[in-house]
Amino acid sequence: MQTEDEISAIGMIIGASLTGTRSSTSTSGPGFSLMAEALGWAGINEVPIVVTLYQRSGPSTGLPTRHGQDDLLFAIHAGHGDFPRIVYASGDTEEGFYDTAKCFNFADVYQIPVIHMMDKFIASTVSTVPRFDSTKITIQRGKLLEKIEDAGYKRFTPSPDGISPRSRLGLENGIFWNTGDESDQEGHISEDPENRIYKMDKRAHKLELALEQIPKEDQAINYGISDFCIISWGSAKGPILDAIDMLKKEGYKVGFIQIKMLHPFPTGYVQSLLSGVKTIIDIEANQAGQLGSLLNEHLDRKVDYYILKYTGRPMTCNEVFDSVKKIIDNKAEKKQVLTYGV
């Protein structure tokens, strides 16, 4: 379905999702900027949608044909007001395939918008990968209803885990209302203070539930822990893994944690992985060190070194190797900017 703009794209997938259809759209930074308002609508109405955000270099049109990882904090914060969403990032093509299925499950189970982060480097890379095995994929539709026997259904009825059984347009006995306003259990506009607290807390609770229920290995990948440990996300994974091999050959041991679930942030798990680490090195393709700032916000310690690239060119293993080596040899500045590529 080709829409006229990205506002229409997210509006249409929300409309389709209300019928019980799994629905998704994909865009890059400028388009995602246009989607921010409707993302909040999906959040307040607990509508499962998946938005694939394929990042290029911003701001504005930026370097429109080139690579970047500078939309992380925007994906986490896009939209006004407090509402839950999951932000999940894939590191390569193969992860992208299996993660897409996971993102749809997250959306359905938690009735929540999910932003699946990809980037130009992944999207424009032709790679040879093992044949995708769709039998490994599970499909979880959560509390989506097939049938409602009794009258009296209410869309936002309380339940022990905070997630209400979900009707869909067209289902008999399942009539509900949705609105961008705060609403009562049926979905009609309500400004009642007690109801407001119930609904806000009900929605926010999903993030705690997601952190509890989503397997740790899906939240972050531990490639080994060492005194010097790299943290990163997305397609920086490839050059980092190659650089670690190169460093190993020279006798340097370096750990690496790839964070996949960026929101809600797996604070406890990442904290435990990093507990014995002496030096944290953040590597990513943006100017501000956005993942680094997330770590600084959530952990009880700070990132020690930043290796950043924001020329729009992909990161190479050689420049990662050189800059990590400098850190281990105690010859590095706190922030190194990578420049390889014309």
Add this chain to the structure above:
Amino acid sequence: MASNLADYKTEVHNDWCPGCGDFGIVSAIQMALAEMEVPRHKAAIFSGVGCSGKTSHFINTYGVHTLHGRVLAFSQGAKLANPEMTIIAAGGDGDGLGIGAGHFVAAGRRNVDMTYIIFNNGVYGLTKGQASPTLKLGLKTKSLPEPNVNQSVNPIALAIASGYTFVARGYAYDVRQLKDLIIAAVKHRGLSFLDVLQPCPTYNDINTRDWFSGLDNIDEMTNKPMPRIYKLEDTGYDPLVHIDSPEEENEKLTQALIKSNEWDSKIPTGIFYKNEIIAPYDERMAGRIPNYLENPPAYQEISSGGKSITNISKMLDALEI
């Protein structure tokens, strides 16, 4: 035998101003649904933001109160996923022709089989009466410090130019005609547009109920008011494109555009243009996906016992090296 009208009403408190034209439109929608006997769960009212945005809460079918200007995006998405639903989108003229104008035009190109009703009152009534896209140039309604400095958009002409295949106008105080127009619009195969003149008693002190009734426009001979509103059907006007020929289509489009420009002393209501020769979007889609209508996305099974039942092996075979 029509369904019970009361079944289509909710208990939700209505805070529209006394005398608001919106009441007539909601009644007409409820009456139309009852007369067509649309099962309540098979209908969904989508609405935009503004006074008219609350429409979906007053009708006892599925109701989706969306975002300012985006009602067509949400509603088209739902209709495409579940073509069995009767979908009515509703919103104000600011919603549909200001912030939502891009979607208004794009929707015409698709011709999705649903109905869009614009509550047209020339002002942004929920936000204290600023000039909206349909207020005429030079008019100074109650809230404006200076006369309106912008030209007005012509919703009927814009709908025709955008490709809507059913274009009509109703009047909020003629509920019987409006109900009939809504039924005709819903039954039309394709995207139907209904421009409803809906006086805002609070902020539009120029295009009032009395103005539409011609109380300021007294016939010198009879000493009676000459109503501005008239019905196209009373003049022998034929809106239907009967045959698939450019000449026929040109004639019907042109007469509709000319009629759409009437205002001030004579304001036509009724069906301006109707073309059932142009295929609705679902038929175009079925041309690509043959079982689209029998097995639309909303009813497709995608898993069994938690496992995917979609076979992607052909797609993967094509990529194998």
